[in-house]
Amino acid sequence: MMKDILTTANAAELLGVSIRTAQLWVESGQLPSWKTPGGHRRIPRQAVLDLIEDSAQTPVDLRANAVVLAGKGRGSDWVEAGLPGSGLLIEVAEELDLVRTLLDPAPPTLLIVENAEEVERKKFVTTISSDPRYRQTLVFTMTEKGAGSPAARSDMRIQMRMLPSASAASTAVIDSLKARLLDDTGENLGFARPLNEKARLEAVRRTALVGSDADSRFDRLVRLAAFVTRAPIAMFTLITKDQQWFKSRVGFDGEGTSRDWAFCNETLIANEITVIEDMREDSKLQANPTLDEPYGFRFYAGAPVRDPWGFALGSVCVIDTVPRSLKREERDALITIAEAVSNLIRLTAIEGAGDASKPPHALEFGPLGG
Numbered sequence: 001m002m003k004d005i006l007t008t009a010n011a012a013e014l015l016g017v018s019i020r021t022a023q024l025w026v027e028s029g030q031l032p033s034w035k036t037p038g039g040h041r042r043i044p045r046q047a048v049l050d051l052i053e054d055s056a057q058t059p060v061d062l063r064a065n066a067v068v069l070a071g072k073g074r075g076s077d078w079v080e081a082g083l084p085g086s087g088l089l090i091e092v093a094e095e096l097d098l099v100r101t102l103l104d105p106a107p108p109t110l111l112i113v114e115n116a117e118e119v120e121r122k123k124f125v126t127t128i129s130s131d132p133r134y135r136q137t138l139v140f141t142m143t144e145k146g147a148g149s150p151a152a153r154s155d156m157r158i159q160m161r162m163l164p165s166a167s168a169a170s171t172a173v174i175d176s177l178k179a180r181l182l183d184d185t186g187e188n189l190g191f192a193r194p195l196n197e198k199a200r201l202e203a204v205r206r207t208a209l210v211g212s213d214a215d216s217r218f219d220r221l222v223r224l225a226a227f228v229t230r231a232p233i234a235m236f237t238l239i240t241k242d243q244q245w246f247k248s249r250v251g252f253d254g255e256g257t258s259r260d261w262a263f264c265n266e267t268l269i270a271n272e273i274t275v276i277e278d279m280r281e282d283s284k285l286q287a288n289p290t291l292d293e294p295y296g297f298r299f300y301a302g303a304p305v306r307d308p309w310g311f312a313l314g315s316v317c318v319i320d321t322v323p324r325s326l327k328r329e330e331r332d333a334l335i336t337i338a339e340a341v342s343n344l345i346r347l348t349a350i351e352g353a354g355d356a357s358k359p360p361h362a363l364e365f366g367p368l369g370g
Contacts, residue, residue: 006043008033014048017133020105024308025061027350062136064196064203064310066110068092069099069121070166071142074114077166083174085269086110087194089310096124106309107137109196112173114162116141129157140173150176191260192269194312200268201241203311207345210238210245217344221337222248222316228333229301229326231318236305236341237264238314252319261290267302267315273335274315275301278323298323301331303338308346316341 006014011031012022025031026041033043066088070078078092088109091102102108111134113125125141128134139157140150146161150172153159158176163169177195194200204210218236226234233251237244244262246255259265263285267274279285279298290297302317316338326334 004045006045006048008041011043011048018104024105027308061106061309062109063106065089065091065108067099067102067108068112069114070094071114074166081167081170083170085174085195086177087196087200087271096120107134110138112140114142117143191265194268200311203307204238204240204313207313209247210240218248221341223250225316225318225334225337226250229318229330231320233319236316239264239268261288263300264302264315264317267304268312271304271312273303273331275326277325296321301326301334303335305338305341
């Protein structure tokens with residue numbers, strides 16, 4: 001009987017992935033498991049064998065990350081340029097060994113390789129392209145003699161010429177992503193959305209938090225955000241396709257708003273802490289009805305809340321009715337609280353996956369960002 005039951009390490013070995021990747025599949029409920037009385041995870045062997053038998057069905061859990069193998073001396077420029085509006089966290093390295101560590105525990109949504117004509121980098125790209133784990137990762141290769149504009153070599157492989165600056169290369173990648181319509185909802189909803197919106201919305205759905213009951217653990221963290229920033233209003237928001245829902249809030253009545261009212265949408269687009277000292281001065285927000293009475297909002301600061309794969313679900317934000325700024329320590333505190341909320345979401349997911357009343361075969365199964 002025990003041979004039909006695997007530990008997480010056993011399952012990872014059979015699947016050919018890292019233990020960390022297998023743990024993330026278990027935590028998100030994508031790999032059936034249950035918890036023993038002693039607190040150890042166990043996985044049905046047959047579930048793992050089914051994945052091995054048909055590798056095309058193996059879950060490809062893309063992280064909401066972009067990994068950049070930068071040209072020599074261009075790493076810091078890539079960090080500064082980022083990939084604004086993509087919805088992706090960016091990780092940059094100039095050395096192959098470090099990039100290989102960044103590819104674990106799960107493949108990134110986007111991989112950018114500069115100077116891809118160099119022998120070792122060319123071998124690296126060939127290896128990635130032949131590895132089924134990266135079949136859903138979009139790979140940009142940049143060479144000195146590449147095409148003047150991004151050219152598709154296959155559905156998920158794009159080649160282009162090296163550009164003189166990381167900023168120019170970032171802009172070219174973003175323009176290419178927009179042209180590929182990674183956000184293929186095809187609707188004009190009147191507000192900006194990150195380019196990975198489809199996968200992000202699926203991540204929000206998987207948390208099962210929208211519409212859930214009040215949770216004192218989240219409430220305490222939101223009250224702390226209000227306290228440390230001296231703000232009259234604080235919230236933990238989740239952003240769905242067209243709504244902003246408040247999982248926790250202090251200083252504001254109501255359970256949510258339409259998304260076009262959501263200041264937290266700006267945090268999703270920036271994918272980092274966002275501070276708007278006077279919303280009256282921001283042209284994107286001047287038509288927002290909450291700037292007028294009875295609300296009279298002026299100040300906003302929000303830090304992203306992310307799931308274990310890095311997808312921005314919403315934010316921990318604070319709002320005030322007077323223009324103001326945040327001190328450095330207040331910014332750091334808001335980021336830390338948002339990270340605590342993110343960790344709490346992960347803990348909640350683990351608890352859900354370990355529900356003894358739910359048999360392993362009843363757990364949801366499938367890729368997160370597919």
